[in-house]
Amino acid sequence: MEVKRLFIATFVEQRIFGRHFDNIKSLFGDSCSGKWTELNNLHFTYKFLGNVEIGKVDEVKDALKGITGNYDSVLKFNGLGCLLRKNEPDILYARIYSPDKSTNKHFFDIEKRMIDLGFAKERKKFLPHVSLLRIKIHNENFREIFETNKNLYIGKQVKYSINLVASTLTHDGPIYDIIE
DSSP: EEEEEEEEEEOOOOHHHHHHHHHHHHTTTTTTTEEEEOOOGOOEEEEEEEEEEEHHHHHHHHHHTTTTEEEOEEEEEEHHHHHHOTEEEEEEEEOOOOTTTTHHHHHHHHHHHHHHHOOOOOOOOOOEEEEEEEEEEOOTTEEEEEEHHHOOOOEEESSSEEEEEEEEETTTTTEEOOOO
């Protein structure tokens, strides 16, 4: 059975993060190490679908009609957050704020349509964020640097797209292909 690893996401404009990404890496460079997301792969996910049978991909595309596409709506990347695993920093991320709440509306629309297709309901609350770093090791300075910089303003994007994306995992990192 042939499958595609799929998710529904919005990619961020590289020019917005490009100005700040090197600065963020430098700020945290001595306090932690891990896998930084490539600038061209920065995105936030509405729903991860996982391995989907090739025969079902067209059904997913059809269900997303009217959702995938372009939106004239503002996304603000304002502040940093940290997801924890066993009370230890796991993911450093940029927070996303949608003044018109469109990202939340899209999430609920996507969620309903994907549940109707048989995909599992999300267990976690929707938290729009752009993962910047998968933290492998951190030292005692990490929390102080994080606290000092957690309100860092990164920028805003005035338009965005929602896409169905295929992900191919490689030793050099994921390769993302927009398929819808």
